[in-house]
Amino acid sequence: MTTRPARASSANSRLPRDASPGWDELGLAVAQLACDGRLLRGNRTFLALTRGLPGEPGQPGMDWLQLLAPSARGAFFAALAERRSSIEPLPCTVANGREPRWLAFTLRWRPAGTECVAVLHDVTELQRSEALATAHFDQLRDLADRVPLMMGYHEAGELRCTYANQPYAHAFGFDVQAIHGCSIPQVLGEELAQQVQPFIAQALRSGQRCSCEQEIELADGHRVWTEVAFAPQHDDAGRVQGLFVLLSDLTRHRSAERAMIESEERLAKFMQASVEGILFHRDGRIADANPAICELLGQTLHELLGRRVLDLIAPEQRSRVAHVAAAGKDVTYETALMHRDGSRLPVEFIERSSLQQGLHMRMTIVRDVRDRHAAQARLHYLAHHDPLTGLPNRAAFLAQLEHLMVAARAAGTQLALLFIDLDHFERVNDSVGHTAGDALLKTVARRIGEQVRSTDRLARFGGDEFMVLLPGVRDPADVIHVANKLLTAVSAPLAIEGRPISVTPSLGIALYPRDGETPDVLIKHADAAMHVAKARGRATYAIFEPQVATSAYANLVLEGQLGHAIEHGEFALLFQPQVRTRDGMPVGVEALIRWQHPERGLLAPDEFIALAEQHRLIVPIGAWVLREAARCARHWHQHGLDLTVAVNLSTLQFQAPGFVDSIDRLLKETGLPTGWLELELTERMLMDDVPAVRERLLQLRALGVKLSVDDFGTGYSSLAHLKELPIDKMKIDRSFVRELPGQRQATAIARAIIQLASGLGLGVVAEGVETDAQRRFLAEAGCEQLQGLGISPPLTAPHLESWVRSRRSALDSSPA
Template sequence: MEEFTGSYNYWIVALSIFIASFAAYSALDLTSRVIHSTGWKRRIWLYVGSFVMSLGIWSMHFVGMVAFQMDMPMIYDQWLMILSFAAAYIGSFIAFFTINLKSRLNNRRLITAGLFMGASISAMHYIGMAAMEGMTISYDYALFSLSILVAVIASMTALKMFCELALMEASPKLFLYKMLSAVLMGIAISGMHYIGMNAASFSGEMDHVHTGGIDLTTTAIIVSAFIVMIQCFFVVGAFTDRQLASQSALLSDNEHRYQSLLDHSIDAIFTTDLHGNFTKMNKSGSKLIGIPEYKWKNVSLASVFSGEEMDHVSYQFRKVVSEEKPSSFDSIIHSKDQAVHLNTTLIPMYLGSELEGIHGIVRDISAQVEAEEEIHAIAYTDQLTGLPNRRYFVNKIEKTLAVADGKTVLFFLDLNRFKMINDSLGHSVGDLLLKGSAKRLQECLGETAVLARLGGDEFTILLPVVEHDGYPTQVAESIIKAFDKPIHVLGHSLYTSLSIGIAVAPEDGITSDELMKHADIAMYTAKSRSKSNYAYYHASLSLKTETMLKLEQELKQGIANDEFFLVYQPQISCVQRNIVGVEALVRWKTQSGTIKNPGDFIPLSEETGLIIPLGEAILDMACSQAKKWEQAGTPIQISVNLSPKQFQSDDIVDYVAATLHRYNLSPTLLELEVTESMTMDHMDRSIDILNKFRDLGVSLSIDDFGTGHSSLSYLKEFPIQRLKIDRSFIKDIHSDAKTEKITSAIIAMGRHLNLSITAEGAETAEQVSYLEDHHCSDIQGFYFSKPLSPEEIEANYFMNKKNSSVSS
């Protein structure tokens, strides 16, 4: 026997390594399909992956043997070759099965799989070596053992990498990792083969000829190409399956998302055929309408909607089908005995280019509708009385005028005495009075009339239909008569009345602004006549109103430009006939140079509220003048009248204190005059304010005593020092016995109460003599002096104080 030696064809060696690497990549790719598949597909890919891996290992061995060239032809036993392939397949299958169990790969399973894979590679190699006929092979056991160890370690490493990479997301980096892993596995498999070949020694007879075997030298390249083609086929199959699986997963995800959308949507979502029969409805829709999900098949629109709503929905449905355009609309259904407001969107649903059905989305907008109605109520309803408010009323006037073909009448009503009742009895009583008044007004009106509350104690009425010319007068008189009876509120029987202004369209205006303005003007005319009256508007009223507005503007400018000044009327002692004080009286010198008396502007200033800044200016000028006279050594007390609005203001005491402080004026030099009427509305508050004035050191007097709510009780309660008898009593003192007796009684009462008594309006010697005889304290009137400027006061009364007695 001869010992044979051989050499390697390195091109074929490189081909064997490529086949091993490509087989490893194919197996790696197929392994991922095993991990990501389930059921029968998982088993198929397990068989295919094992086949491709074993085929790659076997083909590498086959090509590697061809690469080893000896002097004699190499003939193989075909049954042992088949057995070697079977060993490779069984080991690969067991290894792949072990690593692809559902549970996470652990070291125990990895070692088991690696041992089986390494054993299968080794078995395949050495059975293939044994298949060589006419050859005696002996082995170097160190290299023999090393080859098996390399096979096991390489298998474990490759299987671990296969599992880790199969779980990664697809990316260019993953492809690179797969390539590197496949090359490593290919080198490991090839390394085991060539270590095993190096461990073998071959011997035999050169003249021993065998027949019937396989001569692989001429077919190595063809077999290699065929093996690669098979592996490519499976790789392409795995890629295709991956794409299909990805698309299937995407479709499945989309289906799950869509189903999740249907199941969890708060809106009703449905589909119908082109005849309006439901084919599907989600849970929200079933709950909303009250029909279980499984019963929606072939339910028609008529089963959900009825009457006019069905006609409306059917029209919208036919419109979507015919025009093939989406449509959105609102509708109402009755579910569980209550109306449900719906917003429905219908969308054409296509299969390819053909209209297949209608997709619908329905939202319950009942809460939104209710909120809108509440907002509308807030925007257009008076919250206290429930009547329409100004915004609603103005819109109603405009709409009525736009379509009116006859007369339209507007009433403007003001509730008399409301402020007094509201202030004295409290806002809760005032609110109930307004509600009661609204109810009583409503009872006086017909069905077509519109009653509204503009705010405060102002109401308006619109008569869109006027039955005859005298109809507005009848309505006004019936309203006034209705308020002759008291309104009972919380135990109070409250009497009030109405002042009504009436404007008629189109004579008095053709817009809401014109009518309301003119009715308001007429209302103030009615109020000026009496506290329970009505008046129709006419053009002359506007002229008067425009005059008043012009005067109001001039009054504002006059206050701002310091056009007001004070004159002072002396108060003369009845005992010593000397000056004991002066009363400050305001005058207005306009820009034209005209001097206006208080009667020309005080009523308007009271009405407009300008009396507050005007009163502050008067108090400021009086204190300034008092300080000048004090510094000149001729101190004298100045009396200043407070208006009702001034007295009722919250900061009147603080303002008086601040003014005294600003001029460093002794409070004894200031006397404040209030009327009986202004102190009677809020007795407790009035007493509190007067006491605060006395705490400042200011003197107090009651002006025009005897003309208001005269009461002996308040003379006891109020901290006053003086009574001023109204000029109306002094005027008739000698012509009316009752007046004379009242005057003497006032003087006597004042003296007994230790109050100073000042008589206003004394113009004759007889009046002065009478007052002196009845021991009146002081006299103020034209008998002694008209109102004078500060310079005239100084010249007439202060220049010669030693001879200061006064004569007429």
């Protein structure tokens, strides 16, 4: 807003009515102009003003209009054409870098309007002042629009708005022009105006600034918290001229305050609910503590407040805790506190810096780690001990063995390592269950521990294997004495869950340094000696001998080669014929496995079967034998050779889960007719678990499989049980046949087996027949079938076909 002076009226009072020489005394620039602006005449002041312009100064023809800036001349001519009495300030031509000047004009026209007298006013200083005032006003208005404050001014009386900055106007849905003249209720709204009316009245009455906090809704729908202030404006006499309305947005501050309050409330709740102790301390003294730390220390909050934190620390830990506290870093570490009763509490400190009510504090989270330490101790125990017996485990024993070897080497003494393995322990688990087996292992561990010295070392090596280490051995006889004590103690009968159980150990002994200078070698040799004890009939001990290691290594190599043989099909089947005794007609064959060893040539079963059984390789080998035998039998059947094929079973194969189902699948896949597959089982296999064996034999019989007892008379079968089993045939062992007919006991046994078989309705076959005298005796005794080298050696499948055809042809052509 600008207010310009009424220049025309002041000039008119001094303007002469007619141009005359008296103009020079006026002190103003006066010129007589034609209606088109041509100069007719000018006074001395005018001449001084236009000095330097073209033409004769002050005379007609002088181009005085060049005094005006080109941009201003159009406005000048327009004013002349309209016969105005005054012309607003016009800029003058600027020369020589001088600052621009401004001229205003007062005009008096002749009645005819053909010419006028013009008075020129130099208003440069006034124009500059007005421009500066306008600039200052615009700057203040811009500043008022930019400040983070909603500001309006309402004049006294009806309190209508005469000024508002943009934030004030826009906040309530106005622009800065439309809000002018609006009352406070019209601007703020009736509801808000009523709420603040008491503060307006107080400000007008007291003449002092009054304020309140209000939540208001802006024109855009947002609700904000504001401080609403009313500041009166006074005149020189102290009367209230108007009222400034000032609104400051407090939303951010309110949100921060609310967040801080909520944070403090959460912290308070967390402290109260946390199961871990929390301490706040400043300058080393406790400022606050939660119930958990009070309970942990056995002290009340009142007793803790103000105390030094270091007073709670175990004495030997205080210097360390003080050093950590002085560093002021966020760290986690373990230390120890002192309970009220004087006991030590292992804890973990989690140190953090915090700000509370503007004060820097340290927060310590105190975590009780007693359970953690107990768990770590338990884990350490479990890592080094057998969980069932509580004895040191393999890892712990190996560490002890290595340490004692070093000590023995330094002292020049011997160590004795006793490797104990329980005989047939798996039968305990299979017959009475794993719970009873575990109870047996714990009893065995206790019995072994009772027989050794406190300086001896005892460990469970895994499964049913135990280790005893005797340090300081000077006489091997002492070791044998301990071994005998252990054999006696372990073998003693015991009752598990009300059942009498007896188990025997096999024990291998190796001496350091004679039998090995490293833990691995000494254990390997003790293990080898233990297997020698088992081979000697179990329930005994054996001392390591070098040749045992050689044999063990050879078996290890052979075991690896067996695995390779299974993968690469290095096995072959030979078939030994079985003939009827009365006419020699072929009626069946026994499948005999051979191993085509890549280096050693064709190996008989006694060179690898025992090792295969020991390492459970017999199961895949036996499955291959069954498949190959069934395939050959099917082939012979398709070519007119009706022969029963007998296959020996191993204990592991017969007891394997799913064995019966595998036979069923085999018969279906090969299409082998009923009764053409015969399975041979040993007496021992039949007696292991008679009810279970009988059930399995019945299932096999239902599939059409024939069953025979191999090597009858060499085992310990019970005739009472034997008669309950679905057996088709008995085989007289070659050990009896070999002595026939000259050995009296052999003839008696052979006749007894034949008569027993006849009485039970079973077929009988004698194996190992080699001589005519044996054949005649067996025929006279009533043996139905014969097998052995006296009949035919084992043959390959093609040779067997030729032999059977040739034999049958010869028998068919012979006279009856």
